[in-house]
Amino acid sequence: MTAPVVETDGGLYAARQKIYPREIAGRFQSMRTIAVWVLLGIYYLLPWFRWSGRQAVLFDLPARKFHIFALTLWPQDFYFLTWLLVIASLSLFFFTALAGRLFCGYACPQTVWSETYLWMERLVEGSRSQQMKLAKAPWTAGKVLRKTAKQFLWIGFGLWTGFTFVGYFTPISELAGKVLHFSTGPWETFWVLFYGGATYVNAGFMREQVCKYMCPYARFQSAMFDKDTLIIMYDDTRGEPRGARKKGSDRQAKGLGDCVDCTVCVQVCPTGIDIRQGLQYECIACAACIDACDEVMDKVNYPRGLVRYDTQNGLEGKPRHVIRPRTIVYATLLLALSAGLVYTITHRNVVGVDVLRDRNALYRERPDGSIENVYNVKILNKDSDAHEFRITGTGLPGLIVDYVGPTVWVGPGEVQGVPVRIRVAEDSLEGGADIEVAIQATDRPELRAGGKARFIAPSD
Ligand code: SF4
Numbered sequence: 195m196t197a198p199v200v201e202t203d204g205g206l207y208a209a210r211q212k213i214y215p216r217e218i219a220g221r222f223q224s225m226r227t228i229a230v231w232v233l234l235g236i237y238y239l240l241p242w243f244r245w246s247g248r249q250a251v252l253f254d255l256p257a258r259k260f261h262i263f264a265l266t267l268w269p270q271d272f273y274f275l276t277w278l279l280v281i282a283s284l285s286l287f288f289f290t291a292l293a294g295r296l297f298c299g300y301a302c303p304q305t306v307w308s309e310t311y312l313w314m315e316r317l318v319e320g321s322r323s324q325q326m327k328l329a330k331a332p333w334t335a336g337k338v339l340r341k342t343a344k345q346f347l348w349i350g351f352g353l354w355t356g357f358t359f360v361g362y363f364t365p366i367s368e369l370a371g372k373v374l375h376f377s378t379g380p381w382e383t384f385w386v387l388f389y390g391g392a393t394y395v396n397a398g399f400m401r402e403q404v405c406k407y408m409c410p411y412a413r414f415q416s417a418m419f420d421k422d423t424l425i426i427m428y429d430d431t432r433g434e435p436r437g438a439r440k441k442g443s444d445r446q447a448k449g450l451g452d453c454v455d456c457t458v459c460v461q462v463c464p465t466g467i468d469i470r471q472g473l474q475y476e477c478i479a480c481a482a483c484i485d486a487c488d489e490v491m492d493k494v495n496y497p498r499g500l501v502r503y504d505t506q507n508g509l510e511g512k513p514r515h516v517i518r519p520r521t522i523v524y525a526t527l528l529l530a531l532s533a534g535l536v537y538t539i540t541h542r543n544v545v546g547v548d549v550l551r552d553r554n555a556l557y558r559e560r561p562d563g564s565i566e567n568v569y570n571v572k573i574l575n576k577d578s579d580a581h582e583f584r585i586t587g588t589g590l591p592g593l594i595v596d597y598v599g600p601t602v603w604v605g606p607g608e609v610q611g612v613p614v615r616i617r618v619a620e621d622s623l624e625g626g627a628d629i630e631v632a633i634q635a636t637d638r639p640e641l642r643a644g645g646k647a648r649f650i651a652p653s654d
């Protein structure tokens with residue numbers, strides 16, 4: 195069988211070379227490992243937390259309610275989500291201006307899941323060189339076994355990821371029961387497989403291709419950079435001319451810089467680039483090359499930092515400016531928006547009322563000479579505690595509000611409809627009028643809301 199010929203000269207697309215990043219230990223790798231554990235820990239465990247008898251974080255789409263611990267967001271609160279998205283975008287601008295692609299290297303889901311899939315690959319197939327050897331080896335029983343075991347782990351982890359994702363939208367303990375009995379609904383099945391499949395393909399196979407070709411952030415991030423943005427760079431003044439040398443030899447006598455041209459920084463790079471060629475858009479700022487080069491520098495007894503976090507100005511020997519107009523503007527906006535969001539959420543009215551007229555009868559004349567209108571009063575309790583509500587009315591002299599009660603109990607995050615009859619003596623009416631129906635919690639009088647309604651009189 196002949197190997198397929200890949201056209202690269204003049205073709206539209208370069209063939210992808212699989213990258214086998216070398217495992218690395220170091221300061222930044224430790225931070226990335228902690229970030230992976232924390233972020234994945236939050237993602238997989240959060241849906242299992244309980245709060246006041248319900249799932250702590252649940253985006254209940256059928257009921258159109260988003261529960262986030264003590265907070266319940268209703269459709270009318272969805273502007274908070276827009277607000278949150280603006281804060282998230284601004285944070286991205288702020289941290290990018292400050293420290294480059296910090297998000298890409300430490301917190302981007304693509305990075306976090308790719309790290310996990312890489313870890314599973316190493317667990318089954320061994321180190322970088324063992325993986326490369328295995329890839330070239332003929333298909334023996336041992337190779338089939340290793341490749342199958344890896345796929346088993348990858349697919350299992352992908353499905354668990356998809357299951358957890360759906361667990362944010364449907365109660366996860368119920369979903370687990372359905373999965374165990376193979377009785378998930380069509381949409382649940384679709385989303386578990388879709389999200390699980392996307393994780394498997396993106397983190398298992400596409401990896402750096404997503405960052406290079408699909409992520410828009412990689413394309414526009416350079417617009418947010420300036421000469422004071424912290425980026426990962428190779429100090430070519432110190433490193434060049436590069437070249438191999440014997441340990442302990444005099445590099446100055448040989449006319450060499452500090453780079454021993456070992457290519458370890460390239461071998462550890464998950465996107466397969468050479469940081470020594472300068473800042474490239476493919477660089478996700480994972481800092482693996484810093485750890486790698488520091489290790490090499492330690493071995494040859496040169497000072498660390500040939501590859502390091504620095505600014506363009508710093509590299510050119512000019513003063514570094516972390517605080518500058520751009521970062522001040524971003525930080526101020528970020529603080530103002532975040533404080534505003536916290537204030538608005540903590541001070542929002544968590545009760546509401548809708549007053550709907552009973553459309554079956556405009557009004558009723560009662561034997562005692564009063565005129566009666568009937569309404570359906572919907573009491574909305576967005577609070578995390580239940581409350582007893584009293585209903586009152588204003589807007590007409592001698593108005594009487596009659597409903598089952600003296601109070602109406604409404605559970606946390608619930609809407610309770612109450613039929614309410616409002617009566618007014620006919621001789622005190624000059625015609626219909628706008629009235630207000632108000633609700634007030636008996637245990638917390640500050641929780642009150644009102645709604646307008648039309649009172650219809652016979653003369654209307
Ligand atoms: S060049 Fe360095 S920081 Fe950039 S992606 Fe490669 S290893 Fe990570």
Ligand code: SF4
Nearest residue numbers: 453454456457459487
């Ligand atoms: S790891 Fe450091 S010394 Fe080795 S090639 Fe890279 S920059 Fe040069």
